[in-house]
Amino acid sequence: MIFSPVAVLLLAASAVQASVLTLQSPKFVVTDALGSQLRAEPFSLVHRTGTPVKLEAKDTLKITFQVVDKEDGKGVQPHQTFIRFFDPSTGEEGIQPIRVTGGGKAKFELNPSKPPLYLPPTSTEPLKVSLIIGTPNYDPITVRLFDLILPASQPAPTHPDEASFHVRPELHHTFRPDQKLPPKAVSLFFAGLTFAPWVVLIGLWSQVTPRLTHLFSPSILPFILSLVAFESLLLTYWVKLRLGEVLLYGAGLGLVTIFTGRQALSSISSLRKD
Amino acid sequence: MFGFRRWCLLALSAASLLCVDAKSSTGDSVLVVVDPNNQDKYSLFFDGLKDSGYKLTFRSPKAEKPVVIADDVPNFDHVILLAPEARNLGKDITPQSIVQLLSLKTNVIVTLPTKQSPLHSLAAEFGLILPPPGSPLISYFPQRDTPSSLIPIPVEDHSSPALTKHIEPVWFSGIPQALSTNPLLIPILRAPAESFASETLVTSGSADALVESAEKGGEGLWAGSSLSAVTGFQATNGARIAFVGGAEVFSDELAQKEVAPYVKSGNADFSREVAAWTFQENLVLRIDGVEHHLAHENTTVAKEQYTNNDNVVFSAYVSKWDAKQGRWEPYSGLKDLQLEFTMLDPFIRTALPPVRATPGKYSTTFRAPDRHGVFKFIIDYKRKGWTSLQSSTTIPVVPPRHDGYPRFLSAAWPYYAGAISTSVAFLLFSTAWLAGEARDRSSRKAKGSKAE
Numbered sequence: 001m002i003f004s005p006v007a008v009l010l011l012a013a014s015a016v017q018a019s020v021l022t023l024q025s026p027k028f029v030v031t032d033a034l035g036s037q038l039r040a041e042p043f044s045l046v047h048r049t050g051t052p053v054k055l056e057a058k059d060t061l062k063i064t065f066q067v068v069d070k071e072d073g074k075g076v077q078p079h080q081t082f083i084r085f086f087d088p089s090t091g092e093e094g095i096q097p098i099r100v101t102g103g104g105k106a107k108f109e110l111n112p113s114k115p116p117l118y119l120p121p122t123s124t125e126p127l128k129v130s131l132i133i134g135t136p137n138y139d140p141i142t143v144r145l146f147d148l149i150l151p152a153s154q155p156a157p158t159h160p161d162e163a164s165f166h167v168r169p170e171l172h173h174t175f176r177p178d179q180k181l182p183p184k185a186v187s188l189f190f191a192g193l194t195f196a197p198w199v200v201l202i203g204l205w206s207q208v209t210p211r212l213t214h215l216f217s218p219s220i221l222p223f224i225l226s227l228v229a230f231e232s233l234l235l236t237y238w239v240k241l242r243l244g245e246v247l248l249y250g251a252g253l254g255l256v257t258i259f260t261g262r263q264a265l266s267s268i269s270s271l272r273k274d
Numbered sequence: 275m276f277g278f279r280r281w282c283l284l285a286l287s288a289a290s291l292l293c294v295d296a297k298s299s300t301g302d303s304v305l306v307v308v309d310p311n312n313q314d315k316y317s318l319f320f321d322g323l324k325d326s327g328y329k330l331t332f333r334s335p336k337a338e339k340p341v342v343i344a345d346d347v348p349n350f351d352h353v354i355l356l357a358p359e360a361r362n363l364g365k366d367i368t369p370q371s372i373v374q375l376l377s378l379k380t381n382v383i384v385t386l387p388t389k390q391s392p393l394h395s396l397a398a399e400f401g402l403i404l405p406p407p408g409s410p411l412i413s414y415f416p417q418r419d420t421p422s423s424l425i426p427i428p429v430e431d432h433s434s435p436a437l438t439k440h441i442e443p444v445w446f447s448g449i450p451q452a453l454s455t456n457p458l459l460i461p462i463l464r465a466p467a468e469s470f471a472s473e474t475l476v477t478s479g480s481a482d483a484l485v486e487s488a489e490k491g492g493e494g495l496w497a498g499s500s501l502s503a504v505t506g507f508q509a510t511n512g513a514r515i516a517f518v519g520g521a522e523v524f525s526d527e528l529a530q531k532e533v534a535p536y537v538k539s540g541n542a543d544f545s546r547e548v549a550a551w552t553f554q555e556n557l558v559l560r561i562d563g564v565e566h567h568l569a570h571e572n573t574t575v576a577k578e579q580y581t582n583n584d585n586v587v588f589s590a591y592v593s594k595w596d597a598k599q600g601r602w603e604p605y606s607g608l609k610d611l612q613l614e615f616t617m618l619d620p621f622i623r624t625a626l627p628p629v630r631a632t633p634g635k636y637s638t639t640f641r642a643p644d645r646h647g648v649f650k651f652i653i654d655y656k657r658k659g660w661t662s663l664q665s666s667t668t669i670p671v672v673p674p675r676h677d678g679y680p681r682f683l684s685a686a687w688p689y690y691a692g693a694i695s696t697s698v699a700f701l702l703f704s705t706a707w708l709a710g711e712a713r714d715r716s717s718r719k720a721k722g723s724k725a726e
Contacts, residue, residue, distance in 0.1 A: 080470060
């Protein structure tokens with residue numbers, strides 16, 4: 001029997017009379033591309049089909065049933081007969097109304113080779129398929145039917161800015177590798193090589209000792225000391241001073257050296273004239 | 275008697291001034307556009323706002339004043355449009371002016387009408403796809419006495435960042451919105467899985483109409499939990515707008531209706547939470563300051579420029595608006611703040627963890643790249659529902675100076691040995707020459723005397 005043609009205004013409180021709907025001859029069939037049946041089972045509103053239904057790329061899933069009033073067995077065309085595909089891991093959902101005739105006969109077909117737009121993208125978990133039937137004046141039905149495993153699909157499209165609303169991957173800079181130095185033993189060896197002339201000099205000096213008779217005379221020692229001071233200024237410049245500072249100290253030291261030098265060299269020349 | 279009532283009212287208003295519940299961070303003045311005949315229907319909602327310290331100004335949809343924007347300056351901090359049945363809301367409230375309000379940092383709550391209205395085109399601008407006019411959200415689940423267009427929607431904890439506390443199921447009546455993928459959209463209340471949008475008049479052709487609208491492809495069918503009943507949108511400048519599918523969510527009648535025996539609905543709490551999020555009470559952050567300095571020094575004085583391969587310490591101070599106390603408090607709860615060190619492209623992106631000792635301080639140490647150039651410390655933190663944090667500090671990174679390179683390398687030891695040997699040898703030679711005896715003095719004397 002067709003659902004009552006009298007329009008029911010939903011804004012009025014609906015009647016308490018709760019009639020019950022039920023499904024007559026509910027079954028689903030999985031056929032492959034050649035038409036042979038892979039799986040044909042009835043499904044029930046009371047308990048869920050245990051094994052998941054697996055669909056390959058060329059298979060077809062057909063679901064058929066008839067919605068009838070439980071008491072008088074007459075067919076009913078409900079307002080809402082939806083099949084819902086839900087992926088709990090990603091929260092994606094797809095809902096499709098099932099075409100139901102006036103007598104309550106319903107038929108639904110799914111072919112993954114022509115995927116409809118409402119199918120959610122697949123993930124690692126199977127899709128949970130449920131049936132939702134609702135209509136005024138009857139108890140609503142929502143029931144889990146079975147799990148569905150589809151061939152893998154592209155992921156859901158995301159907005160290009162979506163990534164900036166989550167933690168982004170860390171970036172590290174690859175630095176140039178540290179300068180490689182030759183081993184210290186090699187440096188020590190060659191530094192030792194540069195001391196070879198000293199060996200020669202000390203050897204020769206052991207034969208011919210220079211006599212430093214005027215070393216501590218007051219006219220010569222200051223000049224020697226200022227020469228030593230100049231060399232130590234140079235060493236300090238190498239270690240820690242800057243150009244401006246060394247020029248300043250150098251200027252002062254140079255002035256001192258002029259006087260001590262004149263004194264020393266004149267005393268030596270006078271010594272030599274004798 | 276009259277005097278006593280007056281005295282009671284005075285005492286109550288004084289008390290309400292003292293016990294301000296939650297304050298907004300951007301201001302207290304609210305314009306409510308509502309039909310004066312319906313104003314009493316929402317008295318609980320308005321009283322809740324007034325108790326929290328908001329100053330409400332009511333305006334009828336037909337009235338022209340008070341104007342929302344005058345001379346490009348907004349007159350109010352927040353606006354509630356609660357008149358969905360009005361054909362137009364006044365000359366100064368149009369979709370363009372509402373967008374301008376948002377760009378002027380005024381927050382708006384918009385209730386959408388079921389019939390066609392300019393607000394539908396406003397919602398479309400924000401990425402909301404609305405069902406055809408005259409098809410509100412209906413659901414036959416759960417089985418109940420109320421009409422199918424009045425739906426109790428259970429609210430899961432943490433289902434939306436905008437809802438900060440537990441809320442009982444909410445009675446909803448209105449239109450659903452399908453959401454685009456725009457990440458600035460924040461669904462506040464999702465429609466239940468068994469609900470769908472349809473005309474309220476169910477005839478024999480309704481079921482076929484549903485099937486045909488779905489087969490039209492694309493957005494033909496509004497159904498399921500991907501729909502949203504109340505949606506928020508946070509603009510890039512921080513202003514927030516909430517689209518509510520129907521004005522009855524705020525009404526007193528639904529606030530006092532029971533969802534289960536002896537359990538009142540969560541409508542009052544939900545309306546307050548929607549207002550709290552939209553009016554910048556909850557989930558509002560700001561950066562108080564940033565600083566940077568070299569790692570190995572004890573000072574925290576910022577340098578004007580850094581050198582390649584320096585170890586730099588960067589710190590940011592973040593506060594959150596505490597609505598109950600009405601002030602900004604340092605907030606260390608951001609677990610995934612990131613810092614980018616950028617010159618045209620990010621060179622370095624690291625996490626900025628909170629520092630235990632100082633509340634609100636986030637700090638990290640990293641090594642400046644060995645490319646020189648003008649870099650920026652960038653914080654760009656965007657999360658759904660939260661204010662976005664943006665900060666950019668420019669800093670040059672220069673190559674090392676002539677004396678900034680490593681010195682006294684072991685490879686140079688032979689050269690040091692040679693140069694120092696030369697200096698020492700010079701000193702020894704000059705000492706020997708200066709201090710030594712002139713050898714041929716006696717022979718020269720002899721030669722000189724012989725020559726004479």
